[in-house]
Amino acid sequence: MMNSSTVVVADLRVRRGGREVVSQLSTSVRAGEITGLLGPSGCGKTTLMRCIVGVQVVHGGSVTVLGSPAGSASLRRRVGYVTQAPSVYADLTVTENLAFFASVLDADRKAVEAAIDTVRLDRAGADVVAQLSGGQRSRVSLAVALLANPDVLVLDEPTVGLDPVLRRQLWGTFAELAARGATIVVSSHVMDEAERCDRLLLMRDGALIADDEPAALMARTGTDDIESAFLSIVEAQVSP
Amino acid sequence: MNLEITVAVARRVLIQLRRDRRTLAMLLVVPCVLLTLLWWMFDRNDLLFSRLGPPLLAMFPFIVMFLVTSVTTLRERSSGTLERLLSTPMAKLDLLVGYALAFGAVALLQALLAVGLTVGLLGLDLSGPLWALAVVAVLDALLGTTLGLFVSAFAETEFQAVQFMPAIVIPQILLCGLFVPRDALPDALRVVSDVMPLSYAVDAMQLLQTMPGLTADFGVDLAVIGAFVAALVGLGAATLRRRTP
Numbered sequence: 001m002m003n004s005s006t007v008v009v010a011d012l013r014v015r016r017g018g019r020e021v022v023s024q025l026s027t028s029v030r031a032g033e034i035t036g037l038l039g040p041s042g043c044g045k046t047t048l049m050r051c052i053v054g055v056q057v058v059h060g061g062s063v064t065v066l067g068s069p070a071g072s073a074s075l076r077r078r079v080g081y082v083t084q085a086p087s088v089y090a091d092l093t094v095t096e097n098l099a100f101f102a103s104v105l106d107a108d109r110k111a112v113e114a115a116i117d118t119v120r121l122d123r124a125g126a127d128v129v130a131q132l133s134g135g136q137r138s139r140v141s142l143a144v145a146l147l148a149n150p151d152v153l154v155l156d157e158p159t160v161g162l163d164p165v166l167r168r169q170l171w172g173t174f175a176e177l178a179a180r181g182a183t184i185v186v187s188s189h190v191m192d193e194a195e196r197c198d199r200l201l202l203m204r205d206g207a208l209i210a211d212d213e214p215a216a217l218m219a220r221t222g223t224d225d226i227e228s229a230f231l232s233i234v235e236a237q238v239s240p
Numbered sequence: 241m242n243l244e245i246t247v248a249v250a251r252r253v254l255i256q257l258r259r260d261r262r263t264l265a266m267l268l269v270v271p272c273v274l275l276t277l278l279w280w281m282f283d284r285n286d287l288l289f290s291r292l293g294p295p296l297l298a299m300f301p302f303i304v305m306f307l308v309t310s311v312t313t314l315r316e317r318s319s320g321t322l323e324r325l326l327s328t329p330m331a332k333l334d335l336l337v338g339y340a341l342a343f344g345a346v347a348l349l350q351a352l353l354a355v356g357l358t359v360g361l362l363g364l365d366l367s368g369p370l371w372a373l374a375v376v377a378v379l380d381a382l383l384g385t386t387l388g389l390f391v392s393a394f395a396e397t398e399f400q401a402v403q404f405m406p407a408i409v410i411p412q413i414l415l416c417g418l419f420v421p422r423d424a425l426p427d428a429l430r431v432v433s434d435v436m437p438l439s440y441a442v443d444a445m446q447l448l449q450t451m452p453g454l455t456a457d458f459g460v461d462l463a464v465i466g467a468f469v470a471a472l473v474g475l476g477a478a479t480l481r482r483r484t485p
Contacts, residue, residue: 016485053327054327054482054483055323055326055327055482055483055484056483056484056485057483057484057485071482071483073329076327076328076329077328077329079327081324081327083320083323083324085319085320086320087319087320087321087323087324088319088321089252089256089319089321090319091256091259091260092252092255092256092259096252096255100248100251100252101324101328103244103245103248104245104248104249104325104328104329104330105328105329106329128259144324
């Protein structure tokens with residue numbers, strides 16, 4: 001399972017509102033690794049993630065996940081997706097939300113408890129989601145994505161609004177899941193999170209400008225943090 | 241379709257509704273208050289009350305469920321939960337039928353209260369069987385629910401969703417035979433009234449009120465409403481897209 005490509009993107013093109021938001025993008029993502037998707041807001045990170053999940057209308061190229069075209073019926077239990085805004089029911093309790101999605105995903109009671117445990121919400125189980133803080137809400141949304149124990153987990157800025165302790169814990173969870181063979185794609189615009197990734201995809205204006213391991217990126221650009229590496233790559237592009 | 245998922249959707253919608261006590265109270269109490277108001281207005285005219293009562297019994301579940309469903313579904317779209325559900329193995333029909341089951345159950349309760357009040361306390365005369373009145377009311381509610389589900393696809397905000405009520409529901413109220421008997425409508429309007437589902441619901445209620453037993457016309461009315469419900473579920477499913485631009 002290790003080091004085999006589970007997500008293959010080939011010449012992907014997506015237009016939105018008459019503008020090409022992803023242009024001729026090709027890459028592949030491996031199982032057992034955390035792949036970080038970095039870039040300024042509006043660069044096409046979310047669109048690329050939606051393509052991997054298979055909820056985005058595409059205009060060219062292909063995305064293959066676990067050997068099937070993205071969005072295939074056979075993938076719907078195997079791909080977990082956490083959107084940027086928490087997509088759970090605000091008027092249900094944490095447990096009710098998870099129990100509902102568990103029946104939809106054919107997961108059992110134990111999976112509900114495990115998911116609540118993983119995101120450390122065990123003390124908020126009986127609370128209505130609307131009463132929770134922003135960070136807690138996004139954790140409920142994350143827990144839903146973990147229910148079916150997906151092989152591919154696509155996370156759009158999952159740590160926004162979380163305190164540093166919790167952020168570290170969640171990155172630990174992602175690493176555990178990856179170690180068990182899951183494919184994890186995480187977007188972030190917090191560059192210091194990049195160092196926790198096994199591999200980085202840097203995006204700008206809908207195109208991939210770098211695709212490498214964090215250490216290799218820093219070595220290649222002669223910088224000692226990802227932010228500087230990113231800037232150096234962008235500058236090299238602007239003035240070739 | 242998967243029965244377990246469908247039931248889970250219905251259960252979830254009912255839990256949400258139960259938590260929103262104010263909406264639930266309005267759903268159940270407002271029709272009863274309005275029917276009582278009507279009875280009071282026609283204090284000295286039992287004939288008018290018995291002429292207007294049945295059509296109103298048909299209208300309340302339709303209007304109320306239309307509003308509730310269009311707003312609830314719109315919320316489901318804008319909160320991202322719809323997109324999430326559509327990325328799971330859930331079939332589109334699971335969602336639509338789940339909604340219809342939940343709101344159908346609320347409608348049944350609403351109909352029992354309204355019918356119990358008008359027939360039991362306010363003295364509405366009815367020639368047909370009482371249970372048939374409840375059946376029509378529930379079918380009506382399903383009509384409102386499925387129309388609301390379909391229409392919500394064309395609204396981007398809750399304001400827009402609510403505006404569909406005057407646009408789509410009021411013409412049906414005007415042409416359903418309550419104000420002017422449908423036979424007496426100008427030809428063109430008569431045709432329009434023929435393709436509006438509420439006309440058949442009101443007709444069914446009026447038949448129950450005037451004819452003893454169940455007539456063939458009553459059966460036809462129910463079949464037409466049922467066909468509308470099925471067609472709207474199909475149209476609703478067509479508006480749910482697993483992939484969006």
